[in-house]
Amino acid sequence: EVQLVETGGGLIQPGGSLRLSCAASGFTVSSNYMSWVRQAPGKGLEWVSVIYSGGSTYYADSVKGRFTISRDNSKNTLYLQMNSLRAEDTAVYYCARDVLFPERLYQWGQGTLVTVSS
Amino acid sequence: SYVLTQPPSVSVAPGKTARITCGGNNIGSKSVHWYQQKPGQAPVLVIYYDSDRPSGIPERFSGSNSGNTATLTISRVEAGDEADYYCQVWDSSSDQGVFGGGTKLTVL
Numbered sequence: 767e768v769q770l771v772e773t774g775g776g777l778i779q780p781g782g783s784l785r786l787s788c789a790a791s792g793f794t795v796s797s798n799y800m801s802w803v804r805q806a807p808g809k810g811l812e813w814v815s816v817i818y819s820g821g822s823t824y825y826a827d828s829v830k831g832r833f834t835i836s837r838d839n840s841k842n843t844l845y846l847q848m849n850s851l852r853a854e855d856t857a858v859y860y861c862a863r864d865v866l867f868p869e870r871l872y873q874w875g876q877g878t879l880v881t882v883s884s
Numbered sequence: 885s886y887v888l889t890q891p892p893s894v895s896v897a898p899g900k901t902a903r904i905t906c907g908g909n910n911i912g913s914k915s916v917h918w919y920q921q922k923p924g925q926a927p928v929l930v931i932y933y934d935s936d937r938p939s940g941i942p943e944r945f946s947g948s949n950s951g952n953t954a955t956l957t958i959s960r961v962e963a964g965d966e967a968d969y970y971c972q973v974w975d976s977s978s979d980q981g982v983f984g985g986g987t988k989l990t991v992l
Contacts, residue, residue, distance in 0.1 A: 801981070803927075811919070811927065811970050813981030824979045827885065860926055869974035869981060870917050872938065874926040 768792035768873060770861050775878030782851050782882075788844040788861030788875055796839045799868040802846050804857035805877075812857070815846065818868055829855075851882045886975035888984035895990045896961050904987045906954040906971030914973045916954040918947060921986075922967045930969075931956060958989070966991045 774786040788800070802814040815825045815835040823835050834847040844861055858879050862871035889907040896902040906916060916934050919927040929938050931947040934954065944959045958965055971984040 803981075803983075810968075810986040811921075811972075811983045813972070813983055816981065826980055827978070867932075869915070869972075870929070870932050871919070871927070871972070872929055872932075874928070876926050 770863060770873065770875030772859060772861050772875045772878040775859065775880045777881045777883065778851055779884050780852060780882055783847070783849045784851065784880060786846040786848065786859055786861075786878060786880070788846075790842050790844065790863070793863065793865070794839075795837050795842050795844055795863075798863045798865050799870075800835075800837060800844045801862045801864075801871055802835060802844075803860045803862060803871065803874075804855075804880075805860070806854075806857045809857075814859070816868055817844070848880070851880075853882050856880060856882045885978055885980070886973065886982050888971055888973065888982055890969075890971060890984040890987045892985070893988045893990065895992055896958075897992045898961055898963060900961055902958040902961050902965070902989055904956040904958075904969050904971075904989065906956070906984050907952055908954075908973065909952060911952055911954050911973065912950045914949075916947065916949050917972045918956045919970045919972065920965075920967045921970065927970065961989075961991055963991050965989060 769791045771789045801816040832850045858877040860877045862874045864870045864872040918931040921927040934949040935947040
């Protein structure tokens with residue numbers, strides 16, 4: 767069964783760092799387009815980042831220079847390293863995958879909540 | 885950056901047809917994907933590449949895209965269709981994904 771499980775969320779102070787993980791099962795992360803999407807409490811979806819199967823990475827302007835998407839093929843896991851966190855980064859972070867198209871989000875995890883607050 | 889505009893809410897009676905629009909500058913030249921999100925759940929892809937349905941999505945869900953408007957159409961609406969719906973495109977000029985603000989579908 768294909769599954770995506772996000773972990774690593776929690777409460778962090780402004781300016782701090784956090785690394786989110788997305789453990790994949792039932793498919794190979796390196797053969798898929800893997801994305802992060804976030805949703806602030808009570809708000810809509812916001813695209814964050816994508817890593818292509820070939821390794822290219824793209825970021826939303828709101829996180830460029832602060833967030834880094836990566837993967838560990840040996841662990842079949844996707845990561846999102848988040849630095850210089852701000853209150854506006856507070857959101858549920860979802861990972862998603864697509865085997866065919868980089869901009870489509872075929873399957874999603876259940877999300878992990880990140881709260882940035884002092 | 886590219887902007888997608890959706891109506892905040894749409895209401896429809898059971899058995900009727902709901903149409904949710906997604907406006908964007910020349911959106912007809914882009915590929916549009918639609919997601920359904922029910923409260924407390926992760927989003928689910930319901931339409932991709934303007935009008936294709938993933939396996940498991942009922943034929944009642946359809947999509948179109950032309951000019952400055954893409955439309956998600958839900959026929960014979962059921963109570964279980966009540967959810968938030970989001971359109972999404974890839975903005976090749978900025979190499980970023982873009983979501984619409986979302987539309988809350990209420991089944992009366």
